[in-house]
Amino acid sequence: MFKHIKADLPASLVVFFVALPLCLGIALASGAPLFSGVIAGIIGGIVVGSISGSSVGVSGPAAGLAVVVLTAIADLGSYELFLVAVVLAGLLQVLLGVLKAGVIGYFFPSSVIKGMLAAIGIIIFLKQLPLAFGYDDSSEGLVSFFETTGKDTFFSLAHMLDYISIGEIVITAISLFILLVWDKVLAKKNKIFKLVPGPLVAVVVGILYQIFFSGTGSIFEIKGKNLVSVPVPDNVNDFIGQFTFPDFSQLGNSQIYIVAITIAIVASLETLLSVEATDKLDPEKRVTPTNRELIAQGVGNTFSGMVGGLPITQVIVRSSANAMSGGKTKLSAIIHGFFLLFSVLLIPRFLNLIPLGVLAAVLLIIGYKLANPKQFITMFKLGKSQFIPFVVTVIAIVATDLLVGILLGLAVGIVTILINSYKNSHFLHIEDASNGESRVKMVLAEEVTFLNKGAIQRELMSLPENSYVTLDVTKTRSLDLDILEILDDFAVTAKNKNITIKLISERGVVENPESYRQFFGVTAFTN
Structure with a gap:
């Protein structure tokens, strides 16, 4: 398991720095306690990572479920009742895995999966631009990569120049420079630069930058929502007090079961699609056992619901960050979970010094790699039957949301197959x-x-x-x-x-x- 620790450890650091603000942001978007997102990230890394058969997949709170969670909490009337639904959803996912329902993921054509990856890359890239410019009029850059509609993203882009922060622009530019030079130049010249990940260097530089300019009143100072915000417990009791536990007294409430079934279906589908996409990103092209993955996700959701965490799925953003950063085995996902745990236990104040511009720089590069223009050219050369479902999936996901985009891409793919069948009789x-x-x-x-x-x-x-x-x-x-x-x-x-x-x-x-x-x-x- 520790054979590739030299590759897995640096990759886990990158995933940790990507996952931390996402865990907090998704919790915020879901109308849940912020700490619930961190709990889900920890369990997704340690528990799900240990059981899963995915080599580079990383699990955690899913942005695609944010709207489902927000609505469910409002419908059920309390977060404690919602946690009961999360526990039941986890048990249902375990049952789906035992019944070998994981095969569903293989019915999605390659062009749709590639379109999903490219669309996610575009959304990642677009979502970071407001952060890179210091847009602090809302928390949406921190909240989610997948909105119910794309209008919020484009609204941010249109108005980000009204709320720019010089300090955030400077630190984003510095971070991009470090990341590009570290990867393209320094890592090729000396082995020591391969041992120390570029994103870690960028984070350290960002913290030093914040310490230097904090409280100076300079235009280079970074304030407010442009910094990572982790809950800071004063003592052990405060830390334990952040956990919320399910209220099983209303197990007879039929609405709980409706929410549980909804979460189980949506979470399972998102996981299976992420598995398919992540396997394509794996340089060694290993195949994840999908039924085992459903069982792992089910166990993770059961644990998460029991201690106050959000629903968990395998997440393409963190998984792609892992693959792009050289992660070799699932050890990187497990270690990232421990990093999340130790960070909120030991250094929460230290983490709150990290400018979001540093994280934006890391994600800008990941987004560009996923949505590389060469991919569009390659799909175009493969012909209409591949390019049309691919581009429809990309446009639909960016304009609507993940599931709607995938279903539209699948529908176009099926129509393409029917047309080809009609012609080739x-x-x-x-x-x-x-x-x-x-x-x-x-x-x-x-x-x-x-x-x-x-x-x-x-x-x-x-x-x-x-x-x-x-x-x-x-x-x-x-x-x-x-x-x-x-x-x-x-x-x-x-x-x-x-x-x-x-x-x-x-x-x-x-x-x-x-x-x-x-x-x-x-x-x-x-x-």
Whole structure:
């Protein structure tokens, strides 16, 4: 497990610095106690990371669930009742894993998964721009990477220049410079620069910057919401007092079970999609056992609900940060969980000195890598069947939210498949058109279904009079009853148009069959 500790430890630091503000921000967006986000991050790292079979996946509170959580807390009337729903959702996820429901994730086409990654990269990048400029009129840069709609992000971009902070711009620029030089130049010159992660150096520089300018009243000073904000307990009792426990006295409340089922379904779907995407980011292309992942997430959510944490899923933002930072095994996810635990226990005041501009710089680079323009060019070169679902997924996720975007991309992908199936039902070749007789050969595909009715019927009805048609079904393994009915109808038309039909199949050769259904069987035929 510790074989790749030299790679996993630096990666876990990067994930920690990415996860900390997200845990707090998602809790804020969910209308839950801020500490609940940190609890979910700790359990997602240590508990889920230990059970999961994912090598580079990282779990924690999910921004995609923020709206669900916010609504559920309001509907149930208390956070303690909501925690009961989280516990039940976790148990339901364990059951889904035992029932092997993890296979659902494999039904999403590669183009949609790649579109999801690119869209997340764009959103990450856009979300950090207000922070990079010191936009502090709202907390949305800290809150979430996935809004119910994209309008909040674009509102921030349009108005960020009204609330800029010179200090935040300076520290973001310094951090970007450190990260780029560290990765592109210094790491290639000396091994010592590979041992110390660039993001850690940027964070240290950011803290020193804040210490130097804090309280000076200078334009370079960074204040308020442009700093990380971690709850600071005064003693052990204060720390324990931050935990909230579920209220099981109302287990008979049907609304709790509705919320639990909703959380279980949404969390499981987000996890499976993140698993699919994360596996594509893994340089070694290892495959995560999805049923085991559902069980791991279920155990994590059960634990999280028991001690006051938010719902957990595998999260693509943290997972991509892990993969992009060189994480090799799940040890990096586990260590990041311990970093979160130790940080809120030992150094909360120290963490509150970190400018958000430093974290924005880290995420700007991650976002660019995920949404690299080369990816769009590559997908375009692969053709319409790949590019259209890809670009629809990207636009829909950026304009709406993660789940809506993925479902739209999937719908377009299915339509593309249907269109291709419609086109590829048969091969038509005109062999000879001399002496007024048109000789045509039609070879049907391996599988011909009702989806191909229109294409085949159009070809048959367009045949001229006095044609000689060879219908070859020797390669056809499955022929729907719908197609047999079309052929039977065409047999009547063929007589009227003096068209001769020669049928070739593995069952023999026959000329002008009166009933194809009798020849192949009353129902759909299988060779």
